[in-house]
Amino acid sequence: MRVLQLHTRYRIPAGEDSVVDNEAAALRRAGHDVSQVVVENPSNSADAIRELARSLHNRPVARRVRAEIERFEPDVVHVHNTWFAMSSSAIAAAAGVPVVMTLHNYRLGCITVDLFRDGRVCTACVGRSPIRGVVHGCYRDSRLQSAVQATEVVVTRRRGVLDRAVDRFVAPSAFMADRLLDIGIPAERMVVKPHFVADPGPRNAPPSASGDVLYIGRLAPGKGVETLLASWGDAARSSEPPRSRLVVIGDGPMAADLRTSLPAGAEMVGWLSRAEVTERLLTARALVMPSEWYEPFGMVLIEAMSAGLPIIVTSASGARAIVEAPDRLVVPPRQPTALATAISSLDDVTVDAVGTANRITFEQRYTEQVGVANLEALYRSTIEASRS
Numbered sequence: 001m002r003v004l005q006l007h008t009r010y011r012i013p014a015g016e017d018s019v020v021d022n023e024a025a026a027l028r029r030a031g032h033d034v035s036q037v038v039v040e041n042p043s044n045s046a047d048a049i050r051e052l053a054r055s056l057h058n059r060p061v062a063r064r065v066r067a068e069i070e071r072f073e074p075d076v077v078h079v080h081n082t083w084f085a086m087s088s089s090a091i092a093a094a095a096g097v098p099v100v101m102t103l104h105n106y107r108l109g110c111i112t113v114d115l116f117r118d119g120r121v122c123t124a125c126v127g128r129s130p131i132r133g134v135v136h137g138c139y140r141d142s143r144l145q146s147a148v149q150a151t152e153v154v155v156t157r158r159r160g161v162l163d164r165a166v167d168r169f170v171a172p173s174a175f176m177a178d179r180l181l182d183i184g185i186p187a188e189r190m191v192v193k194p195h196f197v198a199d200p201g202p203r204n205a206p207p208s209a210s211g212d213v214l215y216i217g218r219l220a221p222g223k224g225v226e227t228l229l230a231s232w233g234d235a236a237r238s239s240e241p242p243r244s245r246l247v248v249i250g251d252g253p254m255a256a257d258l259r260t261s262l263p264a265g266a267e268m269v270g271w272l273s274r275a276e277v278t279e280r281l282l283t284a285r286a287l288v289m290p291s292e293w294y295e296p297f298g299m300v301l302i303e304a305m306s307a308g309l310p311i312i313v314t315s316a317s318g319a320r321a322i323v324e325a326p327d328r329l330v331v332p333p334r335q336p337t338a339l340a341t342a343i344s345s346l347d348d349v350t351v352d353a354v355g356t357a358n359r360i361t362f363e364q365r366y367t368e369q370v371g372v373a374n375l376e377a378l379y380r381s382t383i384e385a386s387r388s
Contacts, residue, residue: 001027001032001075001376001379002032002035002072002073002074002075002076003033003034003075003076003078003379004034004068004069004072004074004077004078004094004097005020005023005024005037005038005077005079005080006037006065006077006078006079006082006086006090006091007020007038007039007079007081007086008038008040008041008080008081008083008084008085008086009041009081010041010081011041011043012218012251013271015104015297015298016080016081016105019080019102019104019299020080022196022368022371023371026368026371026375027372027375029368030372030376033072035072037064037065037086037090039061039085040085041085042085052084052145052148055084055085055148055149055152056151056152056155058086058087058089059089061085061090062089062090062093063093069093069094069097074097075098075379075383076099076382076383077094077098077099078101078102078379079091079094079099079100079101079102079166080104083107084149084152087152088156088159088161088162091161091166092159092161092164094165095164095165097386098379098383098386099165099167099386100166100167100168100170100379101166101168102169102170102172102193103170103171103180103296104172104296105296106179106180106296108162108180108183108184109125109126109130109179109180109182109183109184110122110123110125110133110138110183111125111134111138111139111149112139114293114294115179115293115294116221116222116292117136117138119222119292119334120292121292121293121294123182126179126182126183127182127183129150129154130153131150133146134146134150167382167385167386168189168190168191168381168382168385169185169191170191170192171190171192171193172192172195172296173192173194173297173318173321173322174192175294175296175317175321176294176297177190177192191378191381193375194297194322194366194374195297195299195366196366196370196371196374197302197366197368198306199367200282200307203282203307203308204282204283205283206308206351207284207285207286207309207351207355208349208351210283210284210285211244211245211285212244212245212247212283212284213246213247213284213285213286213287213288213343213346214246214249214281214288214309215248215249215250215287215288215289215290216250216280216287216300216303217250218250218251218252219248219250219252219255219258220252220253220254221253222291222292222293223290223291223292224290224314224333224334225248225254225290226254226258227333227335227339228288228339229246229248229261229263229266230336231336231340231343232265232266233264233265234336234337234340235339235340235341244265245265245266245267246266247266247267247269247280248269249277249280250270250271255268255270277303278307281304281307281309282307284307285309285346285351286309286312286346286351287300287309287310287311288311288312288339288343289301289312289314290312290331290333290339291313291317291333292316293316294317295316295317295318296317297322298317298319301319301323302322302362302366305359305361305362306359306362306366306367307359308356308358308359309355310325310346310351310354310355311323311325311329311354312325312329312331312342312343312346313325313330313331314330314331315330315331315332316332323358324357324360324361328342328345329342329354
């Protein structure tokens with residue numbers, strides 16, 4: 001099968017970039033031909049403003065996509081992120097070829113992409129005009145930039161680009177699919193297909209042999225890192241083993257402020273390479289994902305599961321449906337005391353038992369072999385639907 005991927009990479013590496021890379025590599029290993037049209041969002045302000053200005057209709061990108069379709073003759077086009085240097089012009093250019101579009105976030109119904117504002121879940125624009133997002137300056141705290149993004153969303157809707165060109169929309173979780181239905185994605189064209197990761201191999205020691213509790217992700221509002229740090233002092237004093245350590249892996253706009261209030265027994269190590277992150281997971285005791293927003297999926301969840309780790313999650317998203325988490329490891333968002341109690345409950349028996357259960361679930365649902373089979377089935381059904 002010949003698959004053409006369309007994607008705009010983020011300036012700070014994100015889970016969406018990992019999904020694109022994982023799928024391309026896995027499909028090639030399975031014998032499929034994969035080509036890519038990948039662009040980078042500019043890092044300097046002048047170039048960013050120029051790309052934003054032509055996000056309504058990006059002719060150079062449209063020409064590039066059409067040229068690659070003519071050269072490569074794909075059986076299916078798989079669209080990922082198009083904001084903003086690629087824009088919906090890339091989707092329109094693919095019309096006429098079977099098109100799959102993975103929705104990694106809520107951009108079609110929220111210009112901040114995450115349904116999160118002022119420290120709380122916000123659905124003010126869901127199913128409505130994004131004008132409220134412009135009024136609040138939701139995109140990068142700028143009403144001007146918010147207006148540009150809102151205009152792109154509205155114009156894309158009115159032009160019917162998605163209606164004409166996309167045969168299948170993909171949500172990585174049932175939880176996200178429900179939110180997308182509220183936004184207006186048609187149920188008859190939406191499928192749920194979870195992401196996958198490569199198997200990192202066996203652990204050399206069980207989770208109980210380690211004292212490292214990990215956070216991996218962006219240091220940004222909605223991720224719950226402040227709550228995690230606030231809970232750590234109490235949790236570390238009563239947890240097993242008593243001298244456990246919190247390791248925060250990642251970077252983002254809150255990094256400098258978080259460093260000023262870092263509790264004892266916690267360290268921030270910034271972004272690490274993929275190999276280093278894998279090694280940390282394989283030698284850790286547990287992972288904490290304290291998200292406060294509607295996480296669409298969370299690649300780190302299945303990465304931790306592949307390493308046989310227990311995971312503490314919040315009830316704010318659908319993470320509970322992805323991981324094997326007993327009730328005491330599922331906590332309400334923004335509640336440091338509840339999170340501290342959950343961390344303190346990570347005794348040796350619990351971490352080994354839950355870690356083993358997560359590894360079994362990974363092998364059943366989230367391996368590369370399962371992921372490629374899901375992709376192949378998705379592409380075949382999309383091609384058939386397009387023909388009919």
